[in-house]
Amino acid sequence: MRGKQRILGLVVALLALQLGSLISPAYACGCGAMIPDRASRIGVQRETSVVHWDARSRTEQIVMRFSVRGTAREAAWIMPVPGRADVELGDPYLFEELRELTAPEHRTRHYFWPRSGDWPFGGGGDSAAAPAPGAAPDAAAPPVGVVGRERLGDFDVARLTATDPDALRDWLDDNGFELPERLSGELRPYVEQKWEYVAVRLAPEERGAALYGTLDPLRITFTSERPVYPMRLSRLATTPQSLGLYVLSEHRMEPRGTIGGDAPEVTYAGEIAAEGAVGELTGRGSGEGNGGGGREGDGDRGARLFLTAVEQEFPEPGRIDGDHELRAANADTPYRQVVFHDRLLTIGGEVPVWLVTAVGVPAVASALLWGLRRRRAVRSAA
Incomplete structure (x- = not known):
């Protein structure tokens, strides 16, 4: 009877935990605020973004992609930008290209003596791979102005100006979404x-789709x-945030600070060719450079394209205290992660060298000793 009560209690606890997750909305993502409707839940599992900076024209492009989970059929996403923005759908192949370009290099290194998992200690095969170290508001302006509004796939996009954050909240409320206080x-x-x-309304074209x-x-x-790269609104998140950022410019780029998260980690840095989706984004697909972030006095180096990949974790989003400002690093030092696969040194892929050594060396030593003794015996007999 007690066993049944324990099982029943465990089931009730699990149901309560699941219900709690369904009614607890996640309001923030890595670059803005994700706002679901009142009765739904949505969470951003992963945010990956590409920043292309053109210092000559002072133009920045951000391409972002979210992986989300939840029950929301509609949600809103808000992102502040420092200037008038144009919005369009991005190329999904861009992220695949960049992922391949920045993939770690895999190397094999051999070891002599057996380790845990090798015979005779049991099992066999590779050990776990390990990465190598490596101004005031304008009184004449309306509180909220709609610069433009368009439908892009599953997105209803509104480009807004605002001189009053409360008015902006009211605008969102009037359009069907509740803005956190x-x-x-x-x-x-x-x-x-x-x-x-x-402001983006995430509303799938397929009616009823989550x-x-x-x-x-x-x-x-x-x-x-x-x-x-706007990040301040992410301080409203209730769960740890993860950011993956690709930066395309003329030089290796880096964040100026941590803005309340862990230290940003560079996972790739190197010069790349402007081809495919990368060439389309940067306007260099024909091989002609049209600018890029960089230092003064670069002359004819406009066609140069440098890619920097940065990962950062925010275990406590409430500590985020600003936006990421990006700057050129002191040097364009290339970097690529290396993943080592340790393998036991063998002969023919099967016989461990240590075993051959452990058996062969004593055998050879014994044979030499036996020969030496026999030679001495022959001399003595003579």
Whole structure:
């Protein structure tokens, strides 16, 4: 009887935990605020973005792709940008190209003596791979202005201006979504700096479909005095955040600081060819450079394209205290992760060298000793 009660209690606890996850919305993602409707839940599992910075024209492009899970059939996503933005669908192949370009290099290194898992200690095969170290608001402007609105696949995109964060919240409420009270305060620094906003309604064209899996990427283009990646709104997240960032420019790039997360980790840095989706994004598919982030006095180096891949974790999103500002590194030092696969040194792929050595050396030594003794015996007899 007690066993049945324990099982029943465990089932009730699991159901309560599941119910709690369904009614607990995740409001933030790595670059903005993800706002579901009142009765739904949505969470961003992974955010991967590409930043292309053109220092000559002061133009920045951000292509972002989200992997989400939840029960929401509609949601809104808000991203502040420092200038007037154009929005279109991005090329999904861009991320595949960049993933292949930045993939770690795999190397094999051999070891002599057997380790745990090798015979005679049991099992066999490879050990686990290990990575190598390696301004004031304009009084004449309306509180919220709609610059443009268009439908892009599953996205209903509105480009907005705002001189009052509360008015922006009201606009979103009037369009069917509830804005968290705290987010209004987090938007105030952007309003004071006269930033604009990209508001996206995530509404699948298939009626009744839930937002789940990898969404189509969005490509946002705007002017800026310096390359930035908006992150401040992510401080509203209730779960740890993970950011993967590809930066395309003329030089190796790096964030100026940690902005409240773990230290950013560079997983790849190197010069690449502007081909395929990368060439289309940067406008260099024909082989002609049209600019890129860089230092002054580069002359004819405009066609050079450098790729930097950065990973960063935010275990406590509430500590995020700003946006990522990107800058050129002190040197264009190339870097690529190396994954080593340790293998036991063998002969013919089967016989361990240590075994041959352990058996062969004593045998040879014994034969030499036997020969030496026999030689001495022959001499003595003579």
